[in-house]
Amino acid sequence: MSVSLRKIIHLDMDAFFAAVEQRDNSKYQNKPIIVGGAPDSRGVVATCNYEARKYGIHSAMPSSRAFSLCPKAIFVKPRFAIYKEVSFAIRQIFYQYTALVEPVSLDEAYLDVSHSELCQGSATRIAQTIKQQILSEVGLVASAGISYNKFLAKIASDMDKPDGLYLITPEQGQDFVARLPIGKFHGVGKATERKMHDLGIKNGADLKQFSLPVLQQNFGKSALFFFNIAQGIDERPIRVDRESKSIGTETTYSQDLVQSNEIYQQLTELLNKALLKVYAKKLYARTLTIKVKYHNFQQITRSLTFNKPIKSQLAAESVFKQLLCKDRIGESKIRLLGITLSTLEKQTDYYQQMDLFD
Template sequence: MTASNSPRKIVHIDMDAFFAAVEQRDNPQYRNKPIIVGGKPDARGVVATCSYEARKYGIHSAMPSSQAYRLCPQAIFIKPRFEAYKEASSIIRSIFADYTELFEPLSLDEAYLDVSDVSRCQGSATLIAMDIKQRIQQQTGLTASAGVSYNKFLAKIASDIDKPNGLYLISPDQGPSFVEQLPIGKFHGIGKATEKKMHALGIQTGHDLKKLPLALLLQYFGKSGQHYYNIARGIDPRPVNNHRPSKSVGVETTFQHDLADRDIIMRQLLMLFNKALKKLVGKQLTAHTVTIKIKYQNFVQITRSRTLPTAITDASGLEPIFAELLKDTDIGVKKVRLLGVTLSSLQKPTLQAYRQLDLFN
């Protein structure tokens, strides 16, 4: 609630296929064609993002480029141009700042805005979102989708409903019933592993989740249980935070089938690293420390780290470092159920580091 005890007005702006859209904007020969921004299909690259023409073939972010090529051999693979993406992102953020200081960038291509106290556009969050979308298109030639609601959780979900170039409102009156009918797999923040665990407990929708008492949710999901209890009721008190110093950036994944093959584990670590580095680029930071996290089949968990003298700006040279870190583990002896990669010792990059930033050499 705001100071006036009325519901907050939260807008989530999410650029449509951002990297691919910039490429299609800047290169007319790419327009209306399946574009994949990321690694080459003959390397260990992954898809950073792809155009909507490519998505029709089932291609999505973080997919191995080799798999994307098999799904769409005629796709055009493009090396990322982060300077162009950062330039467009800077323009977009300056537009946000015209409306409110309370905006929270999540990456180069998305952000939350708290417009509760904004008087422009008659104080209407929906009209503000429309205005922002129009200005983004006018000033960058790119389209954005917007979600409007009374909290971050629902605004985030709303922005994904009518993509691309969409705008969707979930009002305070609609929120609880909207969440009740929402499949658990559509809940932002609930990944595949948690979704599978919820399905095993008979939780298929928000309505099913809402029926579980808080004590049981805490028992099954630890501290996340409180968050699940709240969002099942359309409640999300998290503020839009425009001052969030990052201490680390990490990603992890739990596998449906435990891994034993060392080469597969190495490929998974490199894919996770690429995803973590993409997040880091979005925050305009570099890292000096890389940490791998391993959870074995028996749920024993370990971490191994290496701090480098120079900023980590791409995947080159990481494979031997990962190989060295894996030596001091039970890889090859015990199967692995979870892997994670975290980048830390963060700082603002030098100009030289900016030029070197490239996820897919």
């Protein structure tokens, strides 16, 4: 099918976690809400509503900094189990309109409605109808971007937030990209943006002037993506079955950890949580990675790959000691621990007969 004939919708829930909290607690209406760590902790902002964003607060900001910007903000501890339930309900609405749904996170997804005959085949009307259905059935507001590829649909969904609905047609695609500041390009982080600026690339029109070989010299594997996007081209399909490459969890502690037995106990608990996530996806993992951040913010990671799938926390402490034998465990204060499981494989009956950490 020609790229110009595709109809892609990007749905993005507005301030999702905070919006759920406001929906469920009438006392939070019209007040700055911050979901994340407490203001007197080392936690960070998971998300905040638009009332809080007026004060310059944003995701990943330290909670203490957010409090200094807005002392009257209400800090709410995340309820991830509830957010997952709400996300599932929203996703079921998506499937009423197309089977081609690519969830990106709990609060956003791509939909391919190229062949849908609903709403007279209008992707814009489908997006509008989905937004209305989410509001009426779930009580939350979503923004939608509609275009002929994923890149432009994603950009479009950010245009009129909150409660946005924005269309970029095939005829508008190249001109839209040409005017778009390079920092607004999805996939361009701060470091890449600085490198682009150093090359004189301030927007899509500047990017379009660079040949593929020159871009490859500067951006390696990302060069082809940038080259195509400058022409308004993004042929990435909707990936219905997104396979996880790694699954993990981490915790920043309100008080530094010092005792080695407590550190190994916390690592065991993190491993359990990560394993539950792996099993929920009907997967097994063979690579274990430990992340340690010391009180001075120095950070290390240590990994070990096993011949057999990791199936439980058996003998976990001995494995942790093996991985961290040279890293001053019990001597230096630790503020953060994390566990990541990778080299993921689908579960089979054969694996169910195996033990762990042999």
